[in-house]
Amino acid sequence: MSTTTLGVIGTGMVGLGTARRAVDAGLNVVLSNSRGPETLAGPVAELGRRARAATPAEAASAGDLVIAAVPLAAHERLPRAELAGRTVIDPMNYAPHSDFEMPELDSNELTSSELVQRHLADARVVKALHNIGPRQLMELFRPAGAPDRTALPLSGDDPDAKKEVADLLDALGFDAVDLGALADSWRSEPNTPLYALPYVGQPPSGLTVREFVAWVQQASGVPVPAARVEELAAAAVRGPAGFRM
Numbered sequence: 001m002s003t004t005t006l007g008v009i010g011t012g013m014v015g016l017g018t019a020r021r022a023v024d025a026g027l028n029v030v031l032s033n034s035r036g037p038e039t040l041a042g043p044v045a046e047l048g049r050r051a052r053a054a055t056p057a058e059a060a061s062a063g064d065l066v067i068a069a070v071p072l073a074a075h076e077r078l079p080r081a082e083l084a085g086r087t088v089i090d091p092m093n094y095a096p097h098s099d100f101e102m103p104e105l106d107s108n109e110l111t112s113s114e115l116v117q118r119h120l121a122d123a124r125v126v127k128a129l130h131n132i133g134p135r136q137l138m139e140l141f142r143p144a145g146a147p148d149r150t151a152l153p154l155s156g157d158d159p160d161a162k163k164e165v166a167d168l169l170d171a172l173g174f175d176a177v178d179l180g181a182l183a184d185s186w187r188s189e190p191n192t193p194l195y196a197l198p199y200v201g202q203p204p205s206g207l208t209v210r211e212f213v214a215w216v217q218q219a220s221g222v223p224v225p226a227a228r229v230e231e232l233a234a235a236a237v238r239g240p241a242g243f244r245m
């Protein structure tokens with residue numbers, strides 16, 4: 001079944017960016033955040049008749065597919081019961097800080113998506129949309145077969161769920177490259193060659209980490225074909241987990 005309604009939990013940069021692309025591609029979206037549907041009047045008005053606001057639990061129930069675009073530190077507050085049996089896109093990246101450190105991630109015992117899957121034990125988690133920024137997502141979509149179509153990696157333990165997410169990415173204007181199981185998703189996490197940079201090109205030298213993040217957020221998109229995604233994933237070497245500001 002193809003996705004006609006995308007449930008969106010978390011409507012910050014990634015959730016709203018994905019919702020914008022989804023609406024432009026003809027999908028319906030159900031938006032939710034931590035503060036309640038009444039705080040989403042602005043985005044709903046901007047997105048028009050294909051968008052409505054709800055609670056996270058309602059967005060989880062309403063979506064054919066759901067994207068959980070919240071900080072990883074909030075993953076245990078995702079509505080586990082309503083997400084049971086559903087395919088959940090996990091775009092979350094580990095960014096350790098003083099209030100949130102996960103020894104199992106620091107030791108590389110688990111990938112961040114395995115952690116999310118452990119909480120959402122009855123859902124089918126697929127890691128995707130985590131290594132590209134919203135601005136590049138809005139610029140790089142192309143019709144199927146276009147010579148400069150961009151590919152995005154995905155990882156997951158359930159082949160049917162991965163197919164659903166690949167079909168959604170196709171509808172959004174992207175090819176998908178299957179990197180394997182959630183345990184393999186480190187190949188596209190922060191600190192690997194596939195994370196963010198291929199889609200934006202070379203940043204100026206000498207930036208602080210905060211300046212680098214700001215530069216990436218506003219950089220124009222650079223198309224990345226599937227063969228390059230495969231090459232970069234194969235070249236990845238597992239190092240320290242997480243993006244440290």
Ligand SMILES: NC(=O)c1ccc[n+]([C@@H]2O[C@H](COP(=O)([O-])OP(=O)(O)OC[C@H]3O[C@@H](n4cnc5c(N)ncnc54)[C@H](OP(=O)(O)O)[C@@H]3O)[C@@H](O)[C@H]2O)c1
Pocket residue numbers: 009010011012013014015032033034035036056069070071072074077078091092093094129130131132133134217
């Ligand atoms: N920014 C990027 O370029 C980028 C790219 C790829 C992946 N990511 C990853 O994607 C995720 C989202 O990033 P972002 O930049 O979009 O973050 P953000 O702008 O800070 O937005 C986070 C959203 O999550 C919501 N939220 C927090 N706790 C929640 C809860 N318990 N239930 C429901 N909603 C909750 C917030 O709600 P309120 O609005 O009510 O506060 C907010 O809408 C992160 O895990 C990040 O690592 C980010």
